[in-house]
Amino acid sequence: MNKLKSKIKPYVMLLPVMIFIIGIFLTGIIFGLLQSFGYFPAVGLHTLTIKYYKEIIMNANFLSSLKFSFYISFVSSMLSVILGVFFSYVLIFNKKGNNGGLDGMYKLPIMVPHTIAALLIFMLFTQSGLISRVLYTLGIISEMKDFPPLVFDRRGFGIIFAYIWKGLPFITFVTYDILKNINNRYSKIASNLGANNLQIFWYVLLPLLMPTIASGFIIIFAFSFGAFEIPYLLGPSTPKAMPILSYIHYNSINLADRPYAMVMNMCITLCSFVLVGLYLWAFQFIKKYNN
Amino acid sequence: MKTKIIFKYIIIFFLILPLFLMVGWSIASSWPWPVIIPREFTLRGFAYTLSTSTQGFIILLRSVILSLIVTLITLIISIPAARAIAFYNFRGKTLIKVLILLPLIVPILSVAMGIHLSFIRLGFANNYIGVILIHVIPGIPYGVKILLNIFEINGDKIEIQGRVLGATPLQVMRHITIPLLTPGLIIAGSIIYIISFSQYFITFLIGGGRIVTYSMMLFPFVESGDRTMASAISIIFILSIIIVLIISEKLVGNFYARSSKYYV
Amino acid sequence: MAKIQLKDVYKAYDGKEVLKNINITINEGELVALLGSSGSGKTTILHGISGIINFDLGNILINDQIINEVPIQKRNSVMVDQSLLLFPHMSVESNIAFGLKMRKKDKRYIRRKVDELIELVELKGHEQKFPNELSGGQKQRVAIARALAVEPNVLLLDEPFSKLDINLRKNMQVFVKNLQRKLNMTTILVTHDKEEALSMADRVALLIEGQIMQYDKPNKIYERPATKQVSDFFGKRNYISGTIKDGSFITKLGVFKTTFKDCDNITFVLRPEEINISNKSDFSINGIVESKVYLGDKIVYTINALNQELYCSTYGSKNFDLKSEVFINLDFKNAHFFK
Numbered sequence: 001m002n003k004l005k006s007k008i009k010p011y012v013m014l015l016p017v018m019i020f021i022i023g024i025f026l027t028g029i030i031f032g033l034l035q036s037f038g039y040f041p042a043v044g045l046h047t048l049t050i051k052y053y054k055e056i057i058m059n060a061n062f063l064s065s066l067k068f069s070f071y072i073s074f075v076s077s078m079l080s081v082i083l084g085v086f087f088s089y090v091l092i093f094n095k096k097g098n099n100g101g102l103d104g105m106y107k108l109p110i111m112v113p114h115t116i117a118a119l120l121i122f123m124l125f126t127q128s129g130l131i132s133r134v135l136y137t138l139g140i141i142s143e144m145k146d147f148p149p150l151v152f153d154r155r156g157f158g159i160i161f162a163y164i165w166k167g168l169p170f171i172t173f174v175t176y177d178i179l180k181n182i183n184n185r186y187s188k189i190a191s192n193l194g195a196n197n198l199q200i201f202w203y204v205l206l207p208l209l210m211p212t213i214a215s216g217f218i219i220i221f222a223f224s225f226g227a228f229e230i231p232y233l234l235g236p237s238t239p240k241a242m243p244i245l246s247y248i249h250y251n252s253i254n255l256a257d258r259p260y261a262m263v264m265n266m267c268i269t270l271c272s273f274v275l276v277g278l279y280l281w282a283f284q285f286i287k288k289y290n291n
Numbered sequence: 292m293k294t295k296i297i298f299k300y301i302i303i304f305f306l307i308l309p310l311f312l313m314v315g316w317s318i319a320s321s322w323p324w325p326v327i328i329p330r331e332f333t334l335r336g337f338a339y340t341l342s343t344s345t346q347g348f349i350i351l352l353r354s355v356i357l358s359l360i361v362t363l364i365t366l367i368i369s370i371p372a373a374r375a376i377a378f379y380n381f382r383g384k385t386l387i388k389v390l391i392l393l394p395l396i397v398p399i400l401s402v403a404m405g406i407h408l409s410f411i412r413l414g415f416a417n418n419y420i421g422v423i424l425i426h427v428i429p430g431i432p433y434g435v436k437i438l439l440n441i442f443e444i445n446g447d448k449i450e451i452q453g454r455v456l457g458a459t460p461l462q463v464m465r466h467i468t469i470p471l472l473t474p475g476l477i478i479a480g481s482i483i484y485i486i487s488f489s490q491y492f493i494t495f496l497i498g499g500g501r502i503v504t505y506s507m508m509l510f511p512f513v514e515s516g517d518r519t520m521a522s523a524i525s526i527i528f529i530l531s532i533i534i535v536l537i538i539s540e541k542l543v544g545n546f547y548a549r550s551s552k553y554y555v
Numbered sequence: 556m557a558k559i560q561l562k563d564v565y566k567a568y569d570g571k572e573v574l575k576n577i578n579i580t581i582n583e584g585e586l587v588a589l590l591g592s593s594g595s596g597k598t599t600i601l602h603g604i605s606g607i608i609n610f611d612l613g614n615i616l617i618n619d620q621i622i623n624e625v626p627i628q629k630r631n632s633v634m635v636d637q638s639l640l641l642f643p644h645m646s647v648e649s650n651i652a653f654g655l656k657m658r659k660k661d662k663r664y665i666r667r668k669v670d671e672l673i674e675l676v677e678l679k680g681h682e683q684k685f686p687n688e689l690s691g692g693q694k695q696r697v698a699i700a701r702a703l704a705v706e707p708n709v710l711l712l713d714e715p716f717s718k719l720d721i722n723l724r725k726n727m728q729v730f731v732k733n734l735q736r737k738l739n740m741t742t743i744l745v746t747h748d749k750e751e752a753l754s755m756a757d758r759v760a761l762l763i764e765g766q767i768m769q770y771d772k773p774n775k776i777y778e779r780p781a782t783k784q785v786s787d788f789f790g791k792r793n794y795i796s797g798t799i800k801d802g803s804f805i806t807k808l809g810v811f812k813t814t815f816k817d818c819d820n821i822t823f824v825l826r827p828e829e830i831n832i833s834n835k836s837d838f839s840i841n842g843i844v845e846s847k848v849y850l851g852d853k854i855v856y857t858i859n860a861l862n863q864e865l866y867c868s869t870y871g872s873k874n875f876d877l878k879s880e881v882f883i884n885l886d887f888k889n890a891h892f893f894k
Contacts, residue, residue: 010379013371032405090299113489116525119513120309128324136325189640191628193654207644226398228492265401272396
């Protein structure tokens with residue numbers, strides 16, 4: 001009896017979370033998946049089909065959205081990671097540590113919502129924004145029009161800036177403590193064995209930090225790939241980011257359009273899964289040294 | 292070394308500068324291009340947000356309460372889950388771990404669109420129940436992961452020691468488990484609160500526009516480019532987060548500081 | 556391989572003196588143990604030589620060249636720390652090759668050197684393993700090979716065996732000692748373990764509170780301690796003071812025959828094994844057994860004789876009861892003395 005009880009106990013403890021995870025999260029995805037395959041009883045669609053996938057994949061709008069979203073997420077996440085890790089590295093040389101003070105201020109953007117991040121980037125980078133004003137004052141440009149449109153532009157600069165503004169501090173936040181520990185532990189012995197600072201960073205700190213960096217990258221990539229607010233507020237009218245295109249189809253008066261939205265959602269989800277798969281594949285050997 | 296310090300301040304500058312710019316805009320009534328400092332000032336944005344006639348303040352309060360409820364629910368379900376993963380071995384553990392972390396990767400937008408119809412049928416859409424339920428999802432990975440780390444660091448030896456010394460399970464929970472967990476609860480709670488308080492799209496979708504949170508009040512002003520209004524609302528947004536976090540940290544922190552003074 | 560000298564070295568942390576006026580010379584190919592309890596400053600000396608910290612005053616000389624200003628990565632004085640700090644993301648091979656790679660040595664040279672060292676530290680077949688796949692002793696040998704790879708001026712061992720269990724520790728001590736002899740590698744071993752220092756070192760420097768109390772060969776420092784402090788460090792000792800007159804050593808415990816010249820004040824040091832104990836009255840001094848500690852191969856007694864506490868030890872089957880009366884004999888034949 002007791003044995004049975006202790007066997008069931010962990011499941012009982014997990015039950016509340018799993019009600020949410022299975023009841024809402026997983027169900028939501030599965031219903032979305034079913035609808036993407038055309039199973040949508042609410043509007044009288046009962047047969048499974050891959051026609052929506054076929055149509056979407058042939059659709060030029062969709063393809064340019066996919067490309068645009070991927071480009072934005074990849075570039076912004078990559079730059080966030082590079083700058084965020086670098087910033088982390090710079091911070092660990094602080095003697096006083098990183099609590100409070102000016103250096104602690106870097107954490108502020110983490111708690112600022114994406115909507116506000118979009119506002120800030122808008123105020124900074126539009127043609128009438130602060131940067132344009134500063135450039136005018138410095139005599140670099142003479143008219144508002146001389147300032148290149150960096151927001152609502154087809155290259156997605158505004159979106160990328162906004163995601164970096166949010167992503168860089170996030171990466172620093174998740175890497176800082178770990179990097180500091182690795183550095184305290186291994187940098188002395190490495191320099192004792194003859195490594196200079198650059199070599200220590202490249203051969204010791206960076207490889208040991210890599211798993212953290214990669215999971216940080218995946219989190220911000222997946223988020224920016226599937227989030228609505230920033231591309232909606234800062235993006236061009238074409239191409240649209242995937243989540244926006246998806247919402248347009250979802251919100252269409254014709255309910256039969258919903259499967260298209262679901263196909264796009266599944267594409268977004270799939271891309272994130274591919275990333276996780278790559279991560280697991282690349283780090284399978286980590287088990288060997290991760291103690 | 293010098294270049295490192297310069298880079299450090301450049302990065303800090305670009306992270307902080309926009310926030311100052313926002314403060315400037317929030318009180319500017321006239322700030323034409325290409326002037327660097329606003330010419331005329333107004334408190335229109337703050338007045339609108341905080342006045343009783345526009346309901347701005349009511350919306351803010353409701354949003355705070357909504358997000359606090361979401362935080363509480365998420366933490367309450369995360370604690371036993373994190374414990375189970377930390378201290379028990381059972382079939383399907385890896386799968387469950389992956390499932391719990393999955394909301395970090397899978398966009399909440401896909402989930403919300405997928406579950407929307409079911410929520411409508413169950414009567415969860417267009418009301419607070421549905422909004423709270425959907426807000427819990429993105430917080431779960433953070434809640435479970437952070438508490439799991441704390442459990443793994445502390446281990447269960449100290450709780451067993453408590454039992455050996457004659458404490459009942461309930462006493463162990465009251466005097467050992469929860470105090471040890473407090474720092475984790477504060478961090479996880481803060482993150483969950485911020486995530487919930489910042490949600491725009493899923494609130495909009497599941498709430499059907501009928502549940503207006505503070506994020507939703509802000510959105511149209513950003514969309515239309517009304518910088519003064521948007522900045523003022525944003526500043527109150529951020530301040531409200533900071534105030535809530537400080538108060539809850541003080542409350543939770545003090546409670547256990549006092550209790551340990553009495554009982555240890 | 557080189558000769559290392561420290562001259563008038565001084566170091567303080569926050570006004571607290573850690574090292575006071577350290578002077579020591581370590582000859583080429585010598586293994587010197589810095590022996591001391593924790594906080595005696597022995598690790599600080601090692602860190603200073605390796606360049607991890609700078610001394611406040613004084614000079615470090617390697618082959619008569621002052622190297623105070625040489626940065627850590629160019630100093631070529633390699634530490635092996637007690638936690639070993641093998642790079643967890645590198646295989647055994649890559650760990651050993653690390654220092655050479657950092658020096659941008661020729662690939663073929665690195666290959667040859669690594670193979671040579673793997674052979675030397677008996678790790679053949681483990682080249683591709685990661686540190687957490689190795690046993691404690693294997694990790695230890697990787698750490699030593701990694702240090703030796705860069706052909707250091709001096710090998711600095713900081714309590715390298717303290718985390719190993721007792722049997723493995725003995726094996727590693729012999730292994731390292733043999734390796735050091737074979738390579739004629741100048742080595743400094745920091746340890747708090749008396750036996751380790753005495754058994755491994757060519758010379759032992761005993762550090763107490765930041766000062767070198769004595770620097771001598773193991774048998775000398777053990778048998779001929781320069782001060783009472785040094786002699787106390789190596790274990791319980793009996794100090795018997797008195798005067799010598801006309802071939803008689805006069806003490807509170809009685810009068811003993813001696814060949815020493817007359818002297819007003821002399822203290823003999825007797826190690827516990829230099830006091831014989833018996834239950835028959837064949838010895839001159841009688842006392843009461845106050846306490847006894849059973850240590851397996853020997854038993855250590857505290858005996859109260861004429862109101863003086865004496866420590867003595869017996870080997871084998873001899874066994875005396877607590878509070879029983881015993882007879883003891885002091886053997887001054889080889890006894891060391893302070894004047």
